[in-house]
Amino acid sequence: MRPTGKLHLGNYMGALHNWVRLQHEYECYFFVADLHALTSDYADTSQVKQNTLDVALDFLAAGLDPEQCTVFVQSHVKPHFELPQLLAMITPLGWLERVPTYKEQQENLTTKDLSTYGFLGYPLMMASDILLYQADFVPVGQDQVVHVEFTREVARRFNQFYKAEGSGPRAQGAEILPEPQVLLTPSPKLPGTDGRKMSKSYGNTILLSDPEEVLRQKIRPMVTDPARIRRKDPGDPDKCPVGDLHKVFSSQETLAKVYDGCKTAGIGCIECKGWAADAIVTLLAPIQERRAKYEQNPALVREILHEGDRRARARAEQTMQEVRPAMGLTEDLTGGAAPGEATQ
CATH class of the missing domain: 3.40.50.620 (HUPs)
Structure with missing residues (x-):
């Protein structure tokens, strides 16, 4: 690299x-x-x-x-x-x-x-x-x-x-x-925070070393399904960058909740983004722990x-x-x- x-x-x-x-x-x-x-x-x-x-x-x-x-x-x-x-x-x-x-x-x-x-x-x-x-x-x-x-x-x-x-x-x-x-x-x-391909040149990345609070701040304003304008509007995770994150990082159980909740307007986008952040935080935790040990040595x-x-x-x-x-x-x-x- x-x-x-x-x-x-x-x-x-x-x-x-x-x-x-x-x-x-x-x-x-x-x-x-x-x-x-x-x-x-x-x-x-x-x-x-x-x-x-x-x-x-x-x-x-x-x-x-x-x-x-x-x-x-x-x-x-x-x-x-x-x-x-x-x-x-x-x-x-x-x-x-x-x-x-x-x-x-x-x-x-x-x-x-x-x-x-x-x-x-x-x-x-x-x-x-x-x-x-x-x-x-x-x-x-x-x-x-x-x-x-x-x-x-x-x-x-x-x-x-x-x-x-x-x-x-x-x-x-x-x-x-x-x-x-x-x-x-x-x-x-894997979309970046603006919906385009994640790339440093676009300034839309989530770093492996981003602290949890920074990661959540990056995900919170992410673009979603453009058809879902209001909270009560149903959406489609297949047309949503946050949905793409769920497909990569979330469990099958969470993914099922995302599809059901989004398509029925049972959940809001903020809650959905929170679940995506949870999954990424879980993935990055051991990576960041190892990085900290190497940084200290x-x-x-x-x-x-x-x-x-x-x-x-x-x-x-x-x-x-x-x-x-x-x-x-x-x-x-x-x-x-x-x-x-x-x-x-």
């Missing part, structure tokens, strides 16, 4: 909730993508450091267990700089320009100058993040499938040009970069990230020790190690 500040419920339900489950089923790598933040926020990096820490805290608070998975900071693993540069040598410019999010972001983020080499190469950086760990699967929602397909194309092109030299775990002539598969993860519809957080950085570097370097010789970069003319190897 890009470090743009503390994470919100949309981040949790869209990714983190699934990550917590997947860490028990796969060898998983989760990182704070501070390099990604620079592709659009290069002009003001004053918040990147604190945002990186906040995202790491939310990772741990949500339930990512450093004993079960690897949690690290992207820029602390130098192959995340190296592999994109090498893959850039073989990636056609047209592939980058046709990525849908490239033009969409340029159209939407009009206050920023995104006509940079870094922003154009952003999809290749994401592809490198995946290929660096020779990943079999990438857990994404439907909207991110295009990025995984781009990654597959890059891997396919690399494998056409270069083969294993036989000095690593793969036999000579074997393919080095596996084409990763999409692991579609459920991402429920910053040395432990540093130790977890340091160990995660170490494990990620070791795994990434395994890949680079296959990539470099395949591209003819392993040794210099005197037989010494390549610069990338010497700094490890």
